[in-house]
Structures are given as structure tokens and as C-alpha cells.
Amino acid sequence: MNINKSILLALFLSAVLTACNDSDTVSAPMPESAAATEVAATSDTVEAKADKDVGVDYYGLSQDLQRHSSLTQINDSNVQQLKPAWVLSLGDNRGQQSQPLVIDGVMYMTTHNATFAINAKTGRQIWKSKIEYPADTVTCCGITNRGATWHEGVLYRVTLDNHILAINPVNGDVIWDVTAVDAKLGYSMTSAPLVANGIMITGVAGGEFGVRGFLDGWNPKTGEHLWRFYTVAGPGEPGGDTWQGEDWRRGGGPTWLIGSYDKELDIVYWGVGNAAPWNSLLHPGDNLYTDSVIAIKPKTGELIWHYQFTPNDAFDFDGVNDPILADIEIDGKPRKILMQANRNGYFYVLDRTNGELLEANQFVDKVTWADGIDMQTGRPIVAERVINMFKTGEKTELWPSALGGKNLAAMSYSPTTGLAYANTINVGWNYTPKEQEYKPGVFYIGMAFEWVFAKDEPRGYLRAIDPLTGKAKWEFPTDVPMNGGTLVTDGNLVFSGAQTGELYAFNAISGEKLWEFRTGSGIIAPPVTYQIDGKQYIAVTSGIGGVYNHLSGDVTLKNINPGGSVWVFELGTGNNTSTIHADPIKPIMAAVASTDTKDDEAAWSATVKKGAELYEQTCSHCHGVKMVTSGTTYDLRSFPKDDKARFISSVADGKGSMPAWGDKLSAEEISHIYDYVVH
Numbered sequence: 267m268n269i270n271k272s273i274l275l276a277l278f279l280s281a282v283l284t285a286c287n288d289s290d291t292v293s294a295p296m297p298e299s300a301a302a303t304e305v306a307a308t309s310d311t312v313e314a315k316a317d318k319d320v321g322v323d324y325y326g327l328s329q330d331l332q333r334h335s336s337l338t339q340i341n342d343s344n345v346q347q348l349k350p351a352w353v354l355s356l357g358d359n360r361g362q363q364s365q366p367l368v369i370d371g372v373m374y375m376t377t378h379n380a381t382f383a384i385n386a387k388t389g390r391q392i393w394k395s396k397i398e399y400p401a402d403t404v405t406c407c408g409i410t411n412r413g414a415t416w417h418e419g420v421l422y423r424v425t426l427d428n429h430i431l432a433i434n435p436v437n438g439d440v441i442w443d444v445t446a447v448d449a450k451l452g453y454s455m456t457s458a459p460l461v462a463n464g465i466m467i468t469g470v471a472g473g474e475f476g477v478r479g480f481l482d483g484w485n486p487k488t489g490e491h492l493w494r495f496y497t498v499a500g501p502g503e504p505g506g507d508t509w510q511g512e513d514w515r516r517g518g519g520p521t522w523l524i525g526s527y528d529k530e531l532d533i534v535y536w537g538v539g540n541a542a543p544w545n546s547l548l549h550p551g552d553n554l555y556t557d558s559v560i561a562i563k564p565k566t567g568e569l570i571w572h573y574q575f576t577p578n579d580a581f582d583f584d585g586v587n588d589p590i591l592a593d594i595e596i597d598g599k600p601r602k603i604l605m606q607a608n609r610n611g612y613f614y615v616l617d618r619t620n621g622e623l624l625e626a627n628q629f630v631d632k633v634t635w636a637d638g639i640d641m642q643t644g645r646p647i648v649a650e651r652v653i654n655m656f657k658t659g660e661k662t663e664l665w666p667s668a669l670g671g672k673n674l675a676a677m678s679y680s681p682t683t684g685l686a687y688a689n690t691i692n693v694g695w696n697y698t699p700k701e702q703e704y705k706p707g708v709f710y711i712g713m714a715f716e717w718v719f720a721k722d723e724p725r726g727y728l729r730a731i732d733p734l735t736g737k738a739k740w741e742f743p744t745d746v747p748m749n750g751g752t753l754v755t756d757g758n759l760v761f762s763g764a765q766t767g768e769l770y771a772f773n774a775i776s777g778e779k780l781w782e783f784r785t786g787s788g789i790i791a792p793p794v795t796y797q798i799d800g801k802q803y804i805a806v807t808s809g810i811g812g813v814y815n816h817l818s819g820d821v822t823l824k825n826i827n828p829g830g831s832v833w834v835f836e837l838g839t840g841n842n843t844s845t846i847h848a849d850p851i852k853p854i855m856a857a858v859a860s861t862d863t864k865d866d867e868a869a870w871s872a873t874v875k876k877g878a879e880l881y882e883q884t885c886s887h888c889h890g891v892k893m894v895t896s897g898t899t900y901d902l903r904s905f906p907k908d909d910k911a912r913f914i915s916s917v918a919d920g921k922g923s924m925p926a927w928g929d930k931l932s933a934e935e936i937s938h939i940y941d942y943v944v945h
């Protein structure tokens with residue numbers, strides 16, 4: 267496509283729209299004569315669009331997951347006037363990763379334990395329905411839900427204990443409720459279902475608990491189970507020979523983020539997560555279809571093709587990141603492509619009709635686990651230091667870490683600018699391979715790790731990436747990586763929220779920061795936009811939590827309080843009506859340095875050593891690696907040294923938001939953990 271022409275057109279369309287609005291304080295730039303003719307020729311459609319209600323019908327905005335909106339009323343010339351329209355508390359202190367849907371003027375929202383219908387113009391709650399969970403409900407990386415699905419007048423969502431609910435959008439009543447799989451085996455469900463060709467498809471989480479991943483197909487009318495595709499191939503199945511012995515039974519391959527759908531080709535594309543456990547010595551072979559993207563027929567679950575990003579994954583490089591679909595020109599030819607910024611640090615472009623690898627380029631500064639991607643075989647060239655680490659068992663620094671070059675934060679792609687907008691992460695880790703016995707429902711990773719934060723370097727960047735080169739056209743560095751996702755609009759704007767609470771707007775072409783507003787907590791969810799009665803809104807969920815907050819121990823987040831809410835913004839009148847301006851947060855380097863353990867681990871008693879091992883398997887994913895927490899979960903380093911009885915009962919039976927571990931840990935094991943905590 268002719269990108270420059272499209273950008274020009276979009277800019278002038280936005281100028282015209284601004285001029286048509288009643289925001290009289292903005293002076294729209296005068297179009298030049300040639301472009302003015304072009305605009306005049308399309309003015310009918312422009313006006314029609316300005317009046318039309320535009321909802322948020324899908325997770326990802328559309329099923330290609332582009333998170334691109336053609337709305338232009340809010341644009342690069344007036345975004346400084348953006349101000350809060352309303353805010354609604356969700357009454358939940360867990361991490362909020364939910365993306366709102368907006369259907370016929372009603373916003374549908376989820377938290378892990380409630381579903382909401384809200385008037386999208388006024389913010390008044392219409393109904394709320396609650397979900398109760400068993401006390402021992404556990405997930406790897408934060409108790410969460412990422413949003414609902416709308417299909418033919420019914421709302422659908424999943425629950426952490428693997429129920430799928432069909433909900434009456436009028437009153438929140440459950441129409442049907444089916445269970446996909448037993449939560450005690452380590453499975454959970456966190457992401458919106460996908461409906462493709464009349465079939466509802468759901469995935470599962472649990473890659474850190476040694477599950478065997480799968481996708482399920484359902485009849486959305488009745489909840490009838492139609493098919494299951496196991497993402498870990500069993501003996502005798504195609505790909506089954508990429509596993510040894512019984513490894514496939516607990517091989518991982520979770521499917522915890524929603525896929526994309528090409529209606530014309532009738533193919534669903536879904537990313538598959540890590541092989542389990544992380545230590546790859548414990549699962550020799552390529553381990554299909556872990557860390558792959560799979561292309562399947564929605565009616566049957568039949569596999570059409572697959573591409574594996576990271577064979578025999580040792581690094582938790584889940585391949586689940588959003589597989590965005592776009593039609594672009596490569597070497598003068600139009601191509602139907604799928605693009606993904608993978609956890610492993612490479613930006614992939616595939617031909618989505620057949621899985622052919624077209625490009626694989628580094629999109630983060632440091633990739634040390636591999637020396638590149640072999641374009642003939644499509645396989646990574648594993649670095650010498652990794653081969654040596656597994657030979658010697660020695661602690662080795664590697665980049666990126668399990669957090670990935672990019673994590674779950676939803677990327678957006680604009681066909682207008684030709685750029686992909688991604689929250690990237692600049693954090694490494696020290697990796698030590700370990701032996702570990704599998705135990706149902708317990709963290710199963712087979713290694714020990716600590717994070718590596720580079721001194722005096724930003725820990726993340728919002729980057730505008732050329733999909734064909736992986737190179738950033740512009741970047742916005744942050745002290746704490748943004749991990750919520752992006753939205754791009756034809757108002758030439760990119761929106762993205764920070765874990766420190768700010769929602770930002772940038773010029774999509776130049777990267778200039780145009781506006782910011784600090785919400786009440788940290789943002790780990792993707793923004794959306796919609797239009798009702800001729801007025802455009804921007805919405806985002808705020809509420810700190812999730813994988814980075816729980817696992818990183820990043821003390822820069824110490825003063826960010828939990829508390830879920832939906833924030834909605836509209837254009838005000840007058841200049842620069844955003845009344846709250848964020849101070850840049852400086853990294854607290856001294857404090858970070860002080861989190862380095864000064865413990866002499868060699869001098870620990872046997873029970874403290876055992877306790878440390880159990881702690882990392884069962885407690886670290888909420889209370890932080892080595893008990894270093896970023897502040898929103900209980901800091902165990904402050905647990906009173908003389909209250910062993912309270913410790914043991916809290917762990918065994920659960921307490922407040924803490925799940926019960928009595929079924930998974932013996933009294934002796936809990937005692938070892940106590941000895942480690944107070945040592």
C-alpha cells in the first residue's frame with residue numbers, strides 16, 4: 267500500500283473532522299489544495315462516520331487483533347484537551363488486565379470475580395454479577411481476567427477455575443455454565459474466548475504447573491463440547507515423536523491468550539506457551555507444539571500448519587503473544603501476513619496462508635540466548651553460552667528473561683502508518699538449571715533465577731516497530747516497563763498505559779508525547795476507543811498486579827496502590843484540560859541495589875535450604891523471587907519471627923486473598939518455608 271498517501275489522507279480527514287466539531291478552541295490546519303480535493307471527494311463517508319456509533323465488539327477491537335481504530339475525532343491536534351468523562355471502581359484489588367467491550371452503548375467489563383454492565387456514556391453501573399472461588403485457586407502470575415466476548419446477543423467469559431459462562435447481557439444471569447478441566451491439575455482460564463465460524467474456542471493457562479495444554483471448541487448456543495486439540499502432541503500423534511518418554515503428560519503448551527481469525531481463509535491463529543518445566547534438559551526434543559503459532563480450522567480444530575518459534579524452550583518464551591493479521595506489500599507483492607513480537611526477542615512475519623517464514627528480526631536491544639534465526643530452517647541459532655550453561659550447570663546471565671522482549675501487553679498495528687506499536691521489556695536474568703520433581707498444582711520450572719536490571723538503562727520502551735525489519739522508528743523509554751498494551755487510531759495517536767499509572771498519548775508517526783494523565787493505580791490493560799452519539803471516548807482499566815508486579819520485585823512500584831477501576835476520557839473545551847500531570851518517576855537505584863541478597867546461602871541450615879526451594883516453587887510467584895516484592899503483596903521479610911503458628915495456619919488454610927496450600931504442602935514442608943522466611 268501507499269503508506270505516505272494514506273497518512274496524508276488520515277491527517278486531513280482528522281483536520282476536517284476537528285473543524286466539523288463544536289470544539290471551537292481548536293484551529294484545524296488548512297488542507298493544501300491537492301489533498302483538499304481528495305478529502306472533498308470522500309466527505310460524505312466522513313460525515314456519516316462522525317455520527318455513527320462505533321463500539322468495541324471484540325477483544326483486540328477486531329478479530330485480526332490490530333487494535334487499530336479509524337476514529338479521528340480525538341486526534342493529534344486536540345488530544346491535549348482530553349479529560350476524564352467518568353471513572354468507576356471495580357471493587358477489586360487484584361491486577362486488572364481486562365479490556366472493555368462496548369455494545370449498543372453498554373460497556374461490559376470483567377474482573378477475576380465479577381462481571382459488569384455499565385452505561386458507556388455516564389459510567390453508571392447497570393448490573394454486576396459475582397463469581398465465588400474455592401480457597402485453593404492458584405495461578406502462576408496474578409489472579410486476573412482479560413475480558414469478555416460478545417456473540418449474537420450473548421456475553422461469554424471464563425473463570426479461574428475453568429468454567430465458561432454464557433451470560434444474559436440484560437441482567438447478568440448465567441444462561442449456561444460448563445467446566446473445561448479440573449483446576450486441581452494446575453489449569454486456569456484467564457482470557458476471552460474467540461468465536462469463529464460459529465464455534466467458540468477457549469484456551470488454558472498453567473505452563474508453570476506442568477499441565478498438558480489444549481484448545482477446546484464449543485457450541486456457543488448450548489455449551490456443548492465439540493472438539494479438543496492438544497498443543498502437546500501425544501504418542502502416535504503427528505509431532506508426538508518430538509517428546510521423549512512420558513514428558514508429554516506434563517509438557518506445558520498453555521494457550522492463555524486469545525488468537526486471531528481470518529474469516530476469508532476461515533483459519534484461527536493461536537499462540538502456544540512454554541514447554542514445561544522451564545529447564546529444557548528435563549524435556550529433550552523439539553516439544554511440538556509448544557512455543558509455536560498453530561493455524562487451525564475452527565469447525566473441527568484440525569491443524570492446517572504450525573510454526574515453532576522456540577524449539578526445546580528453556581526460557582519460558584511462551585509463543586502466546588498476539589498473532590496480528592495484516593495485508594501488506596513485500597517486494598512489490600501484496601501478502602497476507604501474520605506478525606508477532608515474540609517473548610524470545612524476535613519479531614516474526616509469516617505468510618498466514620501456509621506458515622512460511624518471511625522475516626525474523628531482533629526488536630529489543632539485547633538478545634544473548636541466540637545468535638539469530640536461521641531463515642532456511644526457521645530455527646534459532648542457540649548461543650554458545652546457553653549450550654555451556656546446560657553442560658556445566660553454572661549460573662548464566664541471559665537476555666531477554668522469562669518476562670520476554672515483550673510480554674502479554676497487546677501490540678497494535680496501523681495499516682495507515684505501517685507500524686506496530688509494542689511495549690517492550692529490557693530485563694535479563696541469571697539462570698541456574700536444577701532438578702525438580704513434578705507435583706500436581708505446584709510451580710514446576712526446574713531452575714533457579716534472579717532478575718538482572720541493567721544499571722542506568724530504562725527497563726522498557728514503547729516502540730514503533732517496522733514489522734519487516736524489527737527496527738524502531740521511534741521509542742519512548744520508561745523506568746518500569748509498560749505492560750498493558752497499545753491502541754492506535756487514525757487520529758494519528760497511540761495510547762498506552764504505564765504500570766506507574768499514567769495513560770499516555772503519542773503522535774503515531776513521530777512518537778512525540780502529546781498528553782498524559784495519571785490514573786488511580788497502575789495500568790496493565792490495553793486502552794480502547796469508542797464513539798456514542800457523535801462523541802469519541804478513550805477507555806482503559808487501571809489496577810496494578812500481574813506478572814511483572816508480582817515477580818520482578820521492582821521497588822519503583824512501591825508507591826503504586828492496587829485498586830481496580832475503569833477510566834473513560836472525552837474531549838473537553840479549552841486548552842490542555844487534563845488537570846493532573848505526572849511527574850516522571852526516577853528509578854530508585856540505591857533501593858534496587860539493596861535488594862541484592864547478601865545472604866551466604868552456603869551457610870544455610872538444611873531446613874532453610876529446603877524451605878528456600880519450596881518457597882521458590884510455591885510462594886515466589888506472588889511474594890516475589892527471594893521475597894523481594896514490589897509492594898502490592900505481603901512482604902514476608904517483615905513476618906514476625908515468633909509467630910510460627912500463624913504462619914502455618916495461614917499457608918495451610920489460606921488467609922484473605924492468599925490461597926490455601928494445605929492440600930499441596932505437608933506440615934513439615936510449611937515448617938521448612940517458615941524457617942526460610944524468618945532465617
Ligand code: CA
Nearest residue numbers: 473540582584
Ligand atoms: Ca509461561
